[in-house]
Amino acid sequence: MVMRDAVAEGLRRLLIPLACRAPVRVFALAGVNSPTNIDDLRLRDDICLVDSPRSANVLWVAGLLPAPLQDSARRVHAMMSHPRATVWSRPSVMTAEHATLFPHATIVGPSEDLFEALRTVQRALLTKRHASDEALLPDEEPAPWRGVGPYGQGGTGMTGGVPYGRPMAERAPDRDGLELDQLPMRIGPFFPPFPSGLILDVRLQGDVVQEVTIAESLFAQGNVLSSGESQGDLLRDPFRRALTEPVPVGELELARARHHLRWLAHALRVHGLEALGRRVLMFVPALEPGKAGDILALRRLLDRIRTFDWSTAGVGILERQQLSGRGLGPVARAAGLSDDSRLVDPAYDKLGFEPLVHNDGDCRARWRQRLGEVIQSLALARAGAQPAGGAGSVESPRGVLRPETGPTPALLTLLPGLVRGMEWGDAVTTIVSLDLDVREARAASPVETPTSGKPAVERDE
Amino acid sequence: MLAALGAALIVFVAGLSAWLAVRRVGDVLNRPETTGPQRIPFSGGDPPAVHAWNRFHARYYAMALLFLAFDMEMVFMYPWAVVFVREGMIAFVEMLMFIVILMLGILYAWREGALEWS
Numbered sequence: 232m233v234m235r236d237a238v239a240e241g242l243r244r245l246l247i248p249l250a251c252r253a254p255v256r257v258f259a260l261a262g263v264n265s266p267t268n269i270d271d272l273r274l275r276d277d278i279c280l281v282d283s284p285r286s287a288n289v290l291w292v293a294g295l296l297p298a299p300l301q302d303s304a305r306r307v308h309a310m311m312s313h314p315r316a317t318v319w320s321r322p323s324v325m326t327a328e329h330a331t332l333f334p335h336a337t338i339v340g341p342s343e344d345l346f347e348a349l350r351t352v353q354r355a356l357l358t359k360r361h362a363s364d365e366a367l368l369p370d371e372e373p374a375p376w377r378g379v380g381p382y383g384q385g386g387t388g389m390t391g392g393v394p395y396g397r398p399m400a401e402r403a404p405d406r407d408g409l410e411l412d413q414l415p416m417r418i419g420p421f422f423p424p425f426p427s428g429l430i431l432d433v434r435l436q437g438d439v440v441q442e443v444t445i446a447e448s449l450f451a452q453g454n455v456l457s458s459g460e461s462q463g464d465l466l467r468d469p470f471r472r473a474l475t476e477p478v479p480v481g482e483l484e485l486a487r488a489r490h491h492l493r494w495l496a497h498a499l500r501v502h503g504l505e506a507l508g509r510r511v512l513m514f515v516p517a518l519e520p521g522k523a524g525d526i527l528a529l530r531r532l533l534d535r536i537r538t539f540d541w542s543t544a545g546v547g548i549l550e551r552q553q554l555s556g557r558g559l560g561p562v563a564r565a566a567g568l569s570d571d572s573r574l575v576d577p578a579y580d581k582l583g584f585e586p587l588v589h590n591d592g593d594c595r596a597r598w599r600q601r602l603g604e605v606i607q608s609l610a611l612a613r614a615g616a617q618p619a620g621g622a623g624s625v626e627s628p629r630g631v632l633r634p635e636t637g638p639t640p641a642l643l644t645l646l647p648g649l650v651r652g653m654e655w656g657d658a659v660t661t662i663v664s665l666d667l668d669v670r671e672a673r674a675a676s677p678v679e680t681p682t683s684g685k686p687a688v689e690r691d692e
Numbered sequence: 693m694l695a696a697l698g699a700a701l702i703v704f705v706a707g708l709s710a711w712l713a714v715r716r717v718g719d720v721l722n723r724p725e726t727t728g729p730q731r732i733p734f735s736g737g738d739p740p741a742v743h744a745w746n747r748f749h750a751r752y753y754a755m756a757l758l759f760l761a762f763d764m765e766m767v768f769m770y771p772w773a774v775v776f777v778r779e780g781m782i783a784f785v786e787m788l789m790f791i792v793i794l795m796l797g798i799l800y801a802w803r804e805g806a807l808e809w810s
Contacts, residue, residue, distance in 0.1 A: 239720045303737030309729030370727040373739050410735055412746035422736030430738070437748030580800040596795050 247357050254279040255353040256406030257286035258311070260304050261427035263670060265294030265320050265342040270493055270512055275346060282423045284310040288353055291345075292319040292336065295329055300428060303420050304328050307365045308333065314356045314363035335364045405436045406652070413441055424501045424565055424659050428669035438655040443647045470627040473620030474634050480615030481520075483625075484608035488526075489515050490628035491561075491601040491608075494666050498598060501663050502539055507532075520613035523606050530602050543594035547649055547661030550592065557641045558631030562665060565600035572626040578619035582611060594664040601666075629666055637671030756807035758798060765794055 235512050255278050259269050272291075281287050284307045308317065317336035321329070339348045355361030355417035374397045376419045419430040430446035435586050469478050492515050499508035514525060533539060554563040556570065563570045564586055571586040573579040587603045589596040624631055630638030642665045650658040732739045776783045777785070801807065 307737045367730050373732045373748045400746040407749050414746045415742050417738040419736040
């Protein structure tokens with residue numbers, strides 16, 4: 232035993248300096264009112280954002296987590312293996328409920344350096360100056376063995392029992408006319424490809440989505456943006472400000488272009504094009520009206536990537552009738568509609584604004600639409616310093632935004648019918664292509680904003 | 693003879709020792725004990741309600757069988773290639789008949805939709 236401990240200590244001394252120099256493996260929980268955007272971490276060489284808490288040493292909690300997400304956040308923390316630590320970027324003002332959520336967390340204030348804090352915590356964790364986080368949940372078997380027989384089959388055939396305390400999947404007809412199992416799964420709220428807070432109850436047969444329902448807890452909190460926790464988010468977002476006060480067109484359009492580029496980087500990452508997604512993100516901090524040439528080069532590059540083209544063409548087609556007059560922004564314009572509330576804004580009228588549209592209505596048309604809008608926004612930003620908005624609704628990058636709601640609730644009503652019958656990979660592609668923001672989601676009726684105008688059509692191939 | 697056996701023995705013992713050493717180092721470094729919550733599969737934060745054992749249609753099955761048929765055909769072509777030079781046209785016609793029979797099989801599978809994924 233003494234020998235074993237000595238060997239272990241020797242190996243640790245040898246390996247810990249190397250491990251300290253490795254990128255910090257971070258799993259991010261995105262909340263509201265975070266001083267740092269998750270995308271900022273993706274641009275760092277010394278930080279590696281991972282897709283599962285099991286691969287992470289550090290759990291980074293970005294901002295405040297609404298009450299319905301806190302239990303899931305504790306479970307994610309409990310899934311991490313030792314040594315583990317929590318770093319929490321949070322505002323100084325918070326409720327007592329939030330203060331006790333992660334008692335071991337290293338708190339990083341809005342003015343402190345998050346990246347240095349992550350590196351310091353990793354070094355301290357590996358050199359044992361920082362104790363590994365204690366469990367927030369009891370060490371209980373999630374589903375204890377309750378089956379009978381060597382395979383827990385309950386003694387009545389392969390599917391008769393409750394092995395590990397969980398019932399077996401129920402059978403239902405599949406697309407090949409066979410009677411096979413339907414596996415219900417809950418995806419979210421911290422599933423990395425989806426927006427934080429989106430919880431889907433999915434029934435899968437193999438990898439075919441048979442049914443999707445959006446979990447009720449998504450709506451339980453109502454609109455978290457109106458809860459007072461997210462005043463910082465409101466102040467930083469020019470589209471939120473434009474609801475009540477005029478904001479220069481240039482600022483709005485640059486923010487729109489940045490938003491679409493962030494979305495594109497995420498979509499590329501979900502399609503396995505991680506390095507390209509990072510290149511797209513690198514455009515964001517220094518984006519200015521004169522960079523339109525770089526974005527055109529990016530579009531040519533994306534057009535040449537056949538795998539991205541194949542995996543998005545013909546996937547997740549939305550018809551014009553489903554989208555018309557609901558203020559669904561680029562999703563509607565990608566299906567050939569010219570719905571755009573900028574058409575009724577005098578500031579945009581002076582600039583001769585005409586909405587850009589595509590015709591296919593599929594995932595490929597959506598990414599082309601957004602990239603086209605980036606180029607259009609840079610041109611508008613170059614030309615427009617006059618104030619726009621302030622009229623109670625504004626054309627945000629996702630669609631028509633109003634004080635109480637945005638386009639996400641209307642998109643969520645389309646989602647179950649859209650992904651039914653798809654293979655899981657196509658379903659993920661489709662959900663990502665809708666660019667949902669769960670903070671807008673509440674049990675509200677979809678936004679009705681009939682607008683029309685002469686569209687400038689980009690041809691789909 | 694004995695030298696060769698000795699060399700083989702040394703290689704075997706060295707390999708066995710390396711394997712045991714790697715396992716030992718792994719045991720020392722690794723902490724295999726996990727808690728209940730750590731064993732929950734990750735799908736976004738919520739635990740699964742239903743056991744993951746489930747039966748689904750292996751749609752690649754027909755394609756896999758077709759692949760095996762043509763894979764075996766290639767295996768038969770190796771000895772055929774050896775005798776082809778000696779036997780000439782007879783061997784060529786025999787192989788042609790064999791390939792035609794297999795080709796009928798793939799045409800049948802094609803007609804039945806076995807090559808369509810969805």
